[in-house]
Amino acid sequence: MSTPRPVLVVDFGAQYAQLIARRVREANVYSEIVPHSMSVADMLAKNPAAIILSGGPSSVYAPGAPQIDAGMFDAGVPVFGICYGFQAMAQALGGTVAHTGNREYGGTPLHARPEAGVLLRDLPDDLPVWMSHGDCVTEAPAGFTVTAESAGAPVAAFEDLVGRRAGVQFHPEVGHTAHGQEMLTRFLYDIAGIEPTWTPENIIDEQVARIREQVGDKEVICGLSGGVDSAVAAALVHKAVGDQLTCVFVDHGLLRAGEAEQVEKDYVAATGIKLKVVDARERFLGALAGVTDPEQKRKIIGREFIRVFETAAREIAAHGDVEFLVQGTLYPDVVESGGGTGTANIKSHHNVGGLPEDLKFALVEPLRTLFKDEVRTLGLQLGLPEAMVWRHPFPGPGLAIRIIGAVDEERLAVLRKADLIARQELTLAGLDRGVWQFPVVLLADVRSVGVQGDGRSYGHPVVLRPVSSEDAMTADWSRLPYDVVAKISTRITNEVAEVNRVVLDVTSKPPGTIEWE
Numbered sequence: 001m002s003t004p005r006p007v008l009v010v011d012f013g014a015q016y017a018q019l020i021a022r023r024v025r026e027a028n029v030y031s032e033i034v035p036h037s038m039s040v041a042d043m044l045a046k047n048p049a050a051i052i053l054s055g056g057p058s059s060v061y062a063p064g065a066p067q068i069d070a071g072m073f074d075a076g077v078p079v080f081g082i083c084y085g086f087q088a089m090a091q092a093l094g095g096t097v098a099h100t101g102n103r104e105y106g107g108t109p110l111h112a113r114p115e116a117g118v119l120l121r122d123l124p125d126d127l128p129v130w131m132s133h134g135d136c137v138t139e140a141p142a143g144f145t146v147t148a149e150s151a152g153a154p155v156a157a158f159e160d161l162v163g164r165r166a167g168v169q170f171h172p173e174v175g176h177t178a179h180g181q182e183m184l185t186r187f188l189y190d191i192a193g194i195e196p197t198w199t200p201e202n203i204i205d206e207q208v209a210r211i212r213e214q215v216g217d218k219e220v221i222c223g224l225s226g227g228v229d230s231a232v233a234a235a236l237v238h239k240a241v242g243d244q245l246t247c248v249f250v251d252h253g254l255l256r257a258g259e260a261e262q263v264e265k266d267y268v269a270a271t272g273i274k275l276k277v278v279d280a281r282e283r284f285l286g287a288l289a290g291v292t293d294p295e296q297k298r299k300i301i302g303r304e305f306i307r308v309f310e311t312a313a314r315e316i317a318a319h320g321d322v323e324f325l326v327q328g329t330l331y332p333d334v335v336e337s338g339g340g341t342g343t344a345n346i347k348s349h350h351n352v353g354g355l356p357e358d359l360k361f362a363l364v365e366p367l368r369t370l371f372k373d374e375v376r377t378l379g380l381q382l383g384l385p386e387a388m389v390w391r392h393p394f395p396g397p398g399l400a401i402r403i404i405g406a407v408d409e410e411r412l413a414v415l416r417k418a419d420l421i422a423r424q425e426l427t428l429a430g431l432d433r434g435v436w437q438f439p440v441v442l443l444a445d446v447r448s449v450g451v452q453g454d455g456r457s458y459g460h461p462v463v464l465r466p467v468s469s470e471d472a473m474t475a476d477w478s479r480l481p482y483d484v485v486a487k488i489s490t491r492i493t494n495e496v497a498e499v500n501r502v503v504l505d506v507t508s509k510p511p512g513t514i515e516w517e
Ligand SMILES: Nc1ncnc2c1ncn2[C@@H]1O[C@H](COP(=O)(O)OP(=O)(O)OP(=O)(O)O)[C@@H](O)[C@H]1O
Pocket: 222, 223, 224, 225, 226, 227, 228, 229, 230, 231, 248, 249, 250, 251, 252, 326, 327, 328, 329, 333, 351, 391, 392, 393, 394, 395, 396, 397
């Protein structure tokens, strides 16, 4: 079968470019991401069925901001602009974009004119959509109908059905936008006239073949954390190259209560994969001593992980060197580390942006373009136990990025106790699946006055950060029942002597991230 005509997603440095491509795939339409630096002639040479312009961190009116060559609109290819792409499209076609000072981040009510146009037809006229912008289109270009507005965006959506062009200020690609997938689908089917004929190849077979080709008959190690991503990555590699794989679990001293034991016991029992456990607690805590800057912590942790893997590889290798390191890297790790084209660095994930420059391993990362929920589906298909597949994500740098301030044994012990209580109460309330992730954060350099047992206390606050999400790209704070919050708060302040205050984080992502560092 010949390659189908692609829908090109032009990446302007978006946090969400892969998410757009994924949504297009979900609509059974073939999609490819291209950088905004690609010339329009090269894009058109790919014979695209449509072009989607992504969001991005720049302001279109700023000097040097990426622009759209107006030639894109002369070729008769349907175009859909999202956020920055919407603004750049408006500007290229003669509309106006301004910094109005009305910033909107997270859930925002959209006032649609559902009678106008195609994208919003018959949808509720008051839709909750996800926004992330500081600039907005103040005047649509000639020939476009404005189909929605929000408090901060007088032009929040527009369409020119004759020219087969449309755009939106909000993000239809994120799970938190109501009817977002429907809007994208309407662009693809109803405005661009694309037939939904593409079906995704079987990702498992494709990845297994690719891993075999990359690794050949060489030995491989895999960083295994007990989390779902590395479990799925290891299962894929095991399927591809069997006993050439040895997994390495690093106990870096930044784990939660009970975690090391669980990995040793459950993972091997479930999969039969060879596992080496390394106690690297002293090494990590020594390297982190006195460090408070989040990026510095992440870089140190990324480096130490690799040094530990190198030592482990030398001990494991039966013949020569181990060249390959498998990691359960997902797309959010890559994009947040600034790994897209012109993408802002939000935080350096230890397994991507935190890797040392002198890395000698070749990386095997079969999940690098996927999102957590897609990986969970793969895990179930590969036969991994439900408890492993549905486990809450836990970041590789562990509790180090949940202690705001320097990391040491005492602080880790305090946070471990508080975290265990929060997890126990969530499970007791039957909310493990209702909450996507539940970081507990220790504000180690902050103290507040309390009164406990008629005496004065001067302790540390702990932050509860339960969130709902689908893929970690966007999140909302979980509306936990107040009695569950109360129970956690009472237990933490009663049982953890160093903590005298518990606060609840009620910030969505954006503008907050899930972790505090
Ligand atoms: N303690 C650890 N020992 C060995 N490798 C680790 C450890 N922690 C993280 N890694 C490696 O870093 C990768 C990224 O970590 P991350 O936490 O994102 O994924 P995960 O732990 O596999 O899944 P989850 O997101 O569900 O926790 C892991 O897939 C794994 O390869």
